[in-house]
Structures are given as structure tokens and as C-alpha cells.
Amino acid sequence: MTSYVLFLILLTLPMTVPQAKRHTVDMSAFQFSPQTIVVAVGDTVVWQNHDLVPHTATARDGAWDSGNIPAKRSRMTVVQKKGKQPFVCLYHSNMKGNLVAK
Amino acid sequence: MSVRFKGLALLSLSFAAVACATSPAPEPVKSAGISDAEIAAIVVTANAVDAEMGDLAVARASNADVKQFGKTMATDHRAVNQAAVELVGKLKVTPVESATSQKLRADGDAVKAALSAKSGAEFDHAYMSHEVAYHTAVIAAVDQVLIPGATNAELKATLISVRPAFVAHLQHAEKLLAGLK
Numbered sequence: 043m044t045s046y047v048l049f050l051i052l053l054t055l056p057m058t059v060p061q062a063k064r065h066t067v068d069m070s071a072f073q074f075s076p077q078t079i080v081v082a083v084g085d086t087v088v089w090q091n092h093d094l095v096p097h098t099a100t101a102r103d104g105a106w107d108s109g110n111i112p113a114k115r116s117r118m119t120v121v122q123k124k125g126k127q128p129f130v131c132l133y134h135s136n137m138k139g140n141l142v143a144k
Numbered sequence: 145m146s147v148r149f150k151g152l153a154l155l156s157l158s159f160a161a162v163a164c165a166t167s168p169a170p171e172p173v174k175s176a177g178i179s180d181a182e183i184a185a186i187v188v189t190a191n192a193v194d195a196e197m198g199d200l201a202v203a204r205a206s207n208a209d210v211k212q213f214g215k216t217m218a219t220d221h222r223a224v225n226q227a228a229v230e231l232v233g234k235l236k237v238t239p240v241e242s243a244t245s246q247k248l249r250a251d252g253d254a255v256k257a258a259l260s261a262k263s264g265a266e267f268d269h270a271y272m273s274h275e276v277a278y279h280t281a282v283i284a285a286v287d288q289v290l291i292p293g294a295t296n297a298e299l300k301a302t303l304i305s306v307r308p309a310f311v312a313h314l315q316h317a318e319k320l321l322a323g324l325k
Contacts, residue, residue: 072309
């Protein structure tokens with residue numbers, strides 16, 4: 043009986059663990075879209091470059107960096123810490139965004 | 145004067161004004177019409193000239209931000225040119241030189257020669273001033289001549305898609321220039 047109860051508890055566990063989500067931020071016409079993205083720690087952000095030139099998505103405090111994203115390519119970042127994290131394109135300083143991790 | 149003729153005259157005068165910033169004023173070139181093949185050559189030349197200017201800034205700039213800007217110009221304008229060359233290949237359009245593209249090349253060479261004689265803060269200021277004037281002229285040309293003049297839909301769409309690059313470069317250049325002492 044005890045084993046059976048334990049089995050039932052284990053069955054319910056996956057339903058209570060939050061699943062990491064995948065978010066996409068488009069880089070198009072030299073803008074991030076959306077400019078503000080709300081995520082959870084552990085989520086993945088996909089940076090999709092639709093422009094003809096390379097971009098980056100780089101935390102202003104240097105905590106994370108997508109690295110060079112060539113034209114028409116994408117890169118991923120796994121969110122590691124909580125808080126508001128402004129980011130820019132290292133090549134094009136007018137491209138700005140905010141990542142808010144809860 | 146037709147709209148197209150006005151546009152081409154403006155294009156030539158705009159680029160002449162850029163050349164004036166660092167070298168003697170060349171005579172404005174006047175053309176009576178423009179084809180997709182001529183537009184392709186103008187786009188390729190305009191990008192190549194500014195990519196080379198970027199290389200020069202990487203080699204000669206003393207300010208780290210100016211040097212990085214030059215590197216970005218070299219990368220971005222070569223990337224745009226790669227896309228342009230792929231497009232005209234796909235469209236089976238062979239770029240055709242015109243008085244405007246030839247003048248762009250000649251003016252670019254003159255500006256490069258003038259900039260090559262400068263160094264340090266003087267180079268940084270002259271290069272960034274040139275970049276502001278050049279991108280201002282390019283945006284005017286794209287808006288008033290190249291996009292309205294393009295007949296092929298894909299060529300027109302490509303010109304529209306690269307415009308934000310020139311605007312971003314101009315804004316970046318203006319900000320950098322304002323910050324130079």
C-alpha cells in the first residue's frame with residue numbers, strides 16, 4: 043500500500059515542476075522585438091536575426107552574451123539569474139532591450 | 145524637370161556634398177534616367193566605398209569607439225553587398241556602371257586619400273564627420289532615387305530592407321561625433 047501511494051505521488055510530481063519555456067526575440071530592421079521580454083530562470087531565449095548584417099544580444103553588465111549572430115541565423119541564451127537585465131547589440135548601440143527574469 | 149531627373153540630380157549633388165567635406169568639390173553628375181542594373185552598381189559601389197573607409201578607420205582611428213564603428217561599417221556594408229550581389233545574380237541583372245557610380249568611386253578614393261593624411265583625434269573627427277554626411281546622402285538617395293527608381297520588386301524590397309541599416313549607422317555616427325572632443 044505504501045509503495046502504491048508513493049507511486050501515485052511520484053506520478054504527480056512532474057505536473058508540479060515548472061517547465062522551462064522557449065521565447066523568441068526577433069532582430070529586424072535594427073530593433074529587438076519584443077523590446078522587453080519577461081521570462082523565468084531556466085527559460086531559453088532564442089535570438090533570431092532577420093537582418094542582412096550581424097548582431098549580438100549582450101547584457102549591459104556583461105553577465106551574458108549571445109556572441110556574434112550572423113545574418114539570417116539564430117543563437118540561444120539560457121536565463122541564469124533573476125532581475126531586470128538591459129541588453130544591447132554590441133555592434134549597433136541603438137538596438138536596446140530589456141530581459142526581466144522572475 | 146521630371147521627378148526621376150530631379151532625383152538623380154539630387155543623388156549626384158548629395159554625394160558631391162559628401163566629397164566636399166574632405167576634398168575639392170567635384171562637378172555634379174547629371175543623368176536622365178536610371179535602370180535596375182545602374183541601381184545595382186550604385187548600391188554595390190556605395191557599400192564598397194564605406195566598407196573600405198571602415199577598414200581605414202580600423203587602421204588609423206585613435207578612439208576605441210571610432211575604431212569599433214569602422215569595424216562595424218566594414219562588416220555591415222560588406223554583408224549588404226553580399227546580399228545585393230546574390231540578389232542581382234538571382235535576378236540575372238549585371239550591374240552597369242553609370243556616371244553616378246563612377247563618381248561615387250572617385251569621390252570615395254579622394255576622401256580616403258584625404259583621411260589617410262590625418263591621424264589621431266584629427267582623423268577621428270574627420271572620419272566621423274564624413275560618415276554622418278555620407279549616410280545622410282545615402283539615405284536621401286535611397287528614399288528619393290533608388291527605391292522609387294527600382295522596377296524589379298525584389299530589388300525594391302531589398303533597398304527598403306537595408307534602409308534601417310543606414311539609419312542606424314547615421315544615428316550611431318551622430319552620437320559618436322557629438323562625443324568627440
